[in-house]
Amino acid sequence: MAAPHSDRTDNWWRSAAIYQVYPRSFADGDGDGTGDLAGVRARLPYLAELGVDAIWFTPWYLSPLADGGYDVADYRTIDPSFGTLAEAEKLIAEARELNIRTIVDIVPNHVSDQHAWFRAALAAGPGSPERELFHFRPGRGANGELPPNDWPSQFAGSTWTRVEDGEWYLHLFTPQQPDLNWAHPAVREEHEDVLRFWFERGVAGVRIDSAALPAKDPDLADFVEGRDPHPYIDRDELHDIYRSWRAVADEYGAVFVGEVWLPDSERFARYLRPDELHTAFNFNFLSSPWDARRLRRTIDDTLAEHAPVGAPATWVLCNHDVTRTVTRYGREDTAFDFATKAFGTPTDLGLGTRRARAAALLTLALPGAVYLYQGEELGLPEAEIPPSRIQDPMHHRSGGTDPGRDGCRVPLPWSADAPYSGFGSRTEPWLPQPEDWATYAADRQAGDPGSMLSLYREALRLRRTEPGFGDGPFSWLPVGGPSVLAFARPGGLVCVVNFAAEPVPLPPHERLLLASGPLDDGGRLPQDTAVWLRT
Structure with a gap:
């Protein structure tokens, strides 16, 4: 086991590229149709070659899986469908040998009804x-x-x-997820002990699920729209909890990232004060439509709300709860909102893929840390799951009107010519893979220099080797008008993204480092295309 202070090396988390693994759908090592830790361990070389700094695992603990593992029955036991605690310890150690840190998910708001x-x-x-x-x-x-x-x-x-x-x-979520009473000292003591349990096993950080929800109005008063404070969202009592957690993390040099959905930027920034969470997810960027003005405003707002507390921004295009980027960007409405999800929404996957490639270069060039969701680097689209196969409780509790989140959780395609696209060998996966899934397989893309996987590998290589990328200074450049986003990073690095219908000339530069798509015959940047330049 790792001793306290063993991982206190640097501020790696301020510029990290972190890869989200949804264990059930990443890789199936034993062929039973469910992803597991053996599958992840076998694919660690793939993640090292991709060029990520850390892996964030959604819950791998003992769970009845009423809500994809976010109903935890025991934080100190790995769910048998994924493996064992000893195997998790091996995975953490093997990943660290490849310079990949491990982040685990903690769900403080509730536990499983089987806890x-x-x-x-x-x-x-x-x-x-x-x-x-x-x-x-x-x-x-x-x-x-x-x-x-x-x-x-x-x-x-x-x-x-x-x-x-x-x-x-x-239970703010399903009946199988009873909410904990965070006013009780035993609840706080237990969670601090769980943090130490995982930090001592070499975990470098924790993602905090629904981080703004655990504290409740002690009177459990009725909800009144607009009343302040809210009875269960973003209550002031939370900050004392996270200050206590931070003290534990500091013993081990570990870090936090909070899932904090808050529209008020000042309230959001409170979670990022120096003695609380290190980082929090930037959901405004994820939810923004593919529009130059809206994205520019979101980037400005994000950097402004992080500046007073000195925290780095985090950038994310999709995750295990959100419609996949390729599909979303191919729709008429390219924003994301849980309330507007619907079955059969038309999409142009060619257009969505072109935009997603440009969005990858935009995101990876911004200052701070970036999170990638498994399959994003393969350009996977959202899958249409037959209603009879949907497992997500969001679908069932909506009476079948909400398609749920399973469409972005379909098991990954690894090998084009293998059974079930190489996800596993013997049994059909727990969610059905679309018929064309093999066309996205990692082995097929690895040999194609024009593939989405090749683009991500090269972008992450440059991001890691160019000191101007990651956390640090940022400034907008006056290139091409309001439908073009162009900005400078240290060391003469420039990112340009064209949203306009007409191609635009590139600014003066000495080298084109990477492009999301081909330039036109005149060397101009076409619509929905991004480049990295050295000036």
Whole structure:
């Protein structure tokens, strides 16, 4: 096991390229149709060649998988479908030998209804100390038949479930995910112990799921639109929790990235103060449409909100919850919003791919850290999952109107000529792969210098070897008008992205380092194309 301070080397996280692994869908090492740690270990050379600095794993802990592993039953046990704790320790060590750090996911808002604490709370009954770890309450109405309050769910449906003895318990997500009571000291102590458990096994960082949700109004008062403070989002009590977590992380030189969806930039920045979280995801950039003005405003806003606290920005185009970039950028509405997801939305994959290639160079050239979601480097589109095969609770709790998130979670294609596109050898994957999935296979793309994989490999190589990329100064350049984004990074590096219908001349330069697509016959930059230049 790693001793405290063993990984305190530098501020690697300020400029890192971090690759998100969704374990069920990355690689199947034992052929049972589900991705596992053996599959990841076998593909570590691929990730090293891709050029990433760290891997973020979505939850790999013991779980009934009611919500893709975000319903954790035991943080100290690897789910048997993925492997064992010993195998996770080997993976962390083997990745580190390849200069790849490991980030794990912690879900502080809730646990699984199969967690030992919640099973004990159900057995103990009303008024027991065990129930104080959660939010159990009597119902309203003449016979307690109505929920204790009217809080809206993060998924469709109710936020309260009634148990046999008549009490109700709170769950902002599914009924299988009871919310913890963060006002209870045992909840805080347990999570700090879990952090130490993983830091001692060599984990370099933690991604905090739904980081703005754990603290609740102690009175559980009804939700009133516009009332401040919100009863369960972004409450001030959270900052004391994360200051305590930061003290633990600092013992080990470990880092945090928070999943913080907040529209208020000043409130967002509070989580990034020097004694709280190191970084937080930039969802405004992810949600922005493919539009020069909107993206420029989002980039400016992001850098401005990070500047006062000295934290680096993080840039991300997609993740395990979001429609894949190639599909989204090929649609009439290129923004992302959970509320507007629908089955069968038309898309032009050729257009989306061209834009996604340009977006890759834009994103990788911005100052700060960047997150890549598995398959993004292969240019995978969103898959249409038959309704009978959808497993995501967002779909089921919406009554079938929301397509859910499984379309971006389809198992990866590794080998064009292997069964199930090389994901696994014996059993059909847990989610069905589209018929054309093999055309995106990593082995086929590796030999094609014009492929999406080759573009990402070269971009990440340049990003790693050019000192001007990553965290540091940034300035806009007056190139081509409002439909062109152009900016300078240190060392004479320039990124130019053309959103306009007409090609634009490149600014004076001594070398073209990388282009997302071919220039026109006059050496001009076509629409939906990006270049990196040295001036």
